[in-house]
Amino acid sequence: MDGGDLLAGLHPGGLSSFSHRDFLGPARDRPFAATGRPRRIELSDNDCVPACCGGVFVTVRRQDDRVVWSSWENTHDSRAPLPGALHFDAARYDGELARAAADHTWERTVDTTARLLLRAIEDSGWSERWGCVLEGVAPVQYDPLDSAGPPTVEVDFRLPGGGRGSYELPVAPHISVEEQVRAFTERVMAGDPHEAAC
Known part of the structure; x- marks a missing residue:
């Protein structure tokens, strides 16, 4: 806020509750x-559920041509001073959110693959064809020092009748993102999602 990290003061060591996805x-x-x-809105937590380890919360609302952040709560440390209500010009606020959403410069290969695969599946008519509800396409990045395997993209969906399914698609570092998105889209489109049901 105004060039400073508001959350660092409120919740040192806290983790953002959101990712770019x-x-x-x-x-x-x-x-x-x-x-x-x-x-x-939960702004930060301790890599745990807030009911256990606490977090920082704020209430966001639009009021005419302003956006207001108010009713701050810090359930991690009740001694930390909380900001008063913050007021933003609504047009500038919306513009900044759009700018942040359009910024992909931070993405790793797995993030870009997930973002483009989400768009490809949404544009393909896959959900309508099978009557599925696409719940998400998300990157999973394992710790490089861990032997858990390569980063993957998970495609999660709900089937008619309530079943759930997912595809786990390993992302290869030596193959272009575009080529992997094309191959993953073909794989999802070609298969019967009922066979991937949990």
Whole structure:
């Protein structure tokens, strides 16, 4: 805020409760979207559930041509001073959220692959063809020092009748993102999702 890290002061060592993939959907569904209806948003946690280890929360709402962040809570450390209400110009606020969502410069190969695969599956008509609800396409990046395997992209969906399914697609570092997205899209399109059901 104003060039400083607001959360670092409120919750030192806390982790962001969001990743960039939370900003990929429609603007109204993004974490910091401001509407006329107040929304309580978890800004940071301790890599744990807030009910256990606490976190920092704020209520976000749109009020005429302003966006207001108010009703701050720090359930991690009740001694930390909390900011008062913060007011933002709504047009500038929306523009900044759009700019952040469009910034892909930070992405690793697995992130770019997941983002482009999500778009390809949404554009393909796959959900309508099988009557599935696409719940998410997310990157999974394992620790490089861990022997768990390569980074993967997980495609999660819900089947008609309530079953769930997923595809786990390993991302290869030596193959172009475009080629992998094309191959993964073909794999998802060619298979019967009922066979991938849990």
